[in-house]
Amino acid sequence: MADKIKDAKIIFVVGGPGSGKGTQCEKVVAKYGYTHLSSGDLLRAEVASGSERGKTLQAIMQKGELVPLDTVLDMIKDAMIAKVDVSKGFLIDGYPREVKQGEEFEKKIGAPCLLLYIDAKGETMVKRLMKRGETSGRADDNEETIKKRLDLYYKATEPVIAFYSSRGIVRKIDSELPVDEVFGHVAKAIDGLK
Ligand SMILES: Nc1ncnc2c1ncn2[C@H]1C[C@H](O)[C@@H](COP(=O)(O)OP(=O)(O)O)O1
Ligand SMILES: [Mg+2]
Numbered sequence: 001m002a003d004k005i006k007d008a009k010i011i012f013v014v015g016g017p018g019s020g021k022g023t024q025c026e027k028v029v030a031k032y033g034y035t036h037l038s039s040g041d042l043l044r045a046e047v048a049s050g051s052e053r054g055k056t057l058q059a060i061m062q063k064g065e066l067v068p069l070d071t072v073l074d075m076i077k078d079a080m081i082a083k084v085d086v087s088k089g090f091l092i093d094g095y096p097r098e099v100k101q102g103e104e105f106e107k108k109i110g111a112p113c114l115l116l117y118i119d120a121k122g123e124t125m126v127k128r129l130m131k132r133g134e135t136s137g138r139a140d141d142n143e144e145t146i147k148k149r150l151d152l153y154y155k156a157t158e159p160v161i162a163f164y165s166s167r168g169i170v171r172k173i174d175s176e177l178p179v180d181e182v183f184g185h186v187a188k189a190i191d192g193l194k
Contacts, residue, residue: 004084006110009034009088010090013091013093016149019125020120021093024116028091031187033087076095113169114169115164116189118173125146
């Protein structure tokens with residue numbers, strides 16, 4: 001099983017909260033038959049299940065902090081194994097948040113062939129999240145937590161981008177554009193994969 005995952009295409013999708021990662025991943029799934037795994041969605045599903053682990057996670061996420069590395073990674077790996085036979089590849093959305101997470105992912109699962117850096121301005125992300133908060137029901141889509149998530153994002157993500165840039169696999173995507181135009185650039189990056 002683990003070997004099969006190694007043969008699959010793995011794309012990291014990185015960007016701030018509200019930058020449009022989920023929106024673009026959905027479109028990639030529809031066009032390319034990839035499996036979309038959002039670390040945030042996996043964690044929220046665990047919270048919704050009401051398990052003990054879910055309760056601990058909820059407390060961390062409500063504060064806008066990062067969940068322990070091994071927890072996220074185990075959840076991603078389990079989800080990948082479940083889908084490996086029916087996927088053209090995997091979109092790992094919202095991960096890695098830190099360089100260390102990326103290194104652990106490669107040790108336990110495999111190496112990414114592409115990192116899509118979904119880039120929007122801070123003010124744009126806040127606006128989109130406030131709007132999403134009206135309907136998302138997400139405990140972290142409120143103004144105070146949004147600010148914390150953005151601060152943490154900027155601190156933690158810049159080193160991640162630098163790390164993978166040095167490998168030449170980062171494609172920066174301007175996510176200020178309308179959704180379909182953003183997707184045009186995303187599709188170009190994926191079509192460029194061998
Ligand atoms: N290019 C774009 N232009 C306008 N709105 C966008 C956009 N991409 C996403 N949105 C909207 C959809 C959501 O309500 C909100 C956040 O998008 P999302 O895909 O949930 O972000 P993320 O998964 O990165 O947190 O912004
Ligand atoms: Mg998302």
